[in-house]
Amino acid sequence: MSNRIRSGTAVLKTSAAIFAALGDETRLGLVTKLTGGEPQSIAHLTAGTKLTRQGVTKHLRVLEEVGVVRSLKVGRESRFALEAKALDDARGYLDHVSQQWDDALARLKAFVEQE
Amino acid sequence: MSNRIRSGTAVLKTSAAIFAALGDETRLGLVTKLTGGEPQSIAHLTAGTKLTRQGVTKHLRVLEEVGVVRSLKVGRESRFALEAKALDDARGYLDHVSQQWDDALARLKAFVEQE
DNA sequence: GTCATAGGCAACCTCCTGGTTGCCTGTGTT
DNA sequence: AACACAGGCAACCAGGAGGTTGCCTATGAC
Secondary structure (H helix, E strand, O other), X not given: OOOOOOOHHHHHHHHHHHHHHHOOHHHHHHHHHHOOOOXXXXXXXXXXXXXXXXXXHHHHHHHHHOOOEEEEEEOOEEEEEEOHHHHHXXXXXXXXXXXXXXXXXXXXXXXXXXX | OOOOOOOHHHHHHHHHHHHHHHOOHHHHHXXXXXXXXXXXXXXXXXXXXXXXXXXXXXXXXXXXXXXXXXXXXXXXXXXXXXXXXXXXXXXHHHHHHHHHHHHHHHHHHHHHHHO
């Protein structure tokens, strides 16, 4: 049932994990850098930051674990690229919440105006 | 320039803060509970969780600080409600990233197929 | 007035996270 | 072969996050 209904708490857990991964300025910066299209090496991604290569590596692993990013080895370097699905999941969650919220507000408004 | 262009790093910082706030299962659960529409008291929000009232309060403060939630005092209780704007901001960021990413992929595809 | 309820404040504790450094391995390059 | 470059692994450290407990205040109910 990987793509089926999944219990609400499971959605919550995976969504939270993705948000947590995105909830760090450095990591969000990496994600932004990766929107360029081409997969980039760790050394390349490190350039421009104030961090060590190891520091950046750790962040990349975090992003990879929740599926926001994918790594592929090319020769001696490992390049990272965005993975749209996880981002879509996160967006999906926000869409869902916003939708529920809007509906609720609409209902409240209707109720108030009904008199 | 609160609603104007804002430098990229500022967007990064505030987005990261919102994601970080959402990046906790308990907090995401609270957000979900609040999509119902009516503002809810702390005691009410605590019921059903395994946490202390104080624990929940802390989480609510976190959500409030990044603007995901708003609190209003009613008598002796303080009720919390969702605030759509912050969620929209987060969604906006994801939309932007996805868009950039899709565009980049399209360009790559065009480039490869051009031969 | 008295009591119960809703919440704020502060101290405290534990564990995770972000970050570093040092060293080892693997892959190119010349 | 010798060297340089890209990265992995592990230990280590400081600070922040999640969570609890204890106590105090304010508001509502009787």
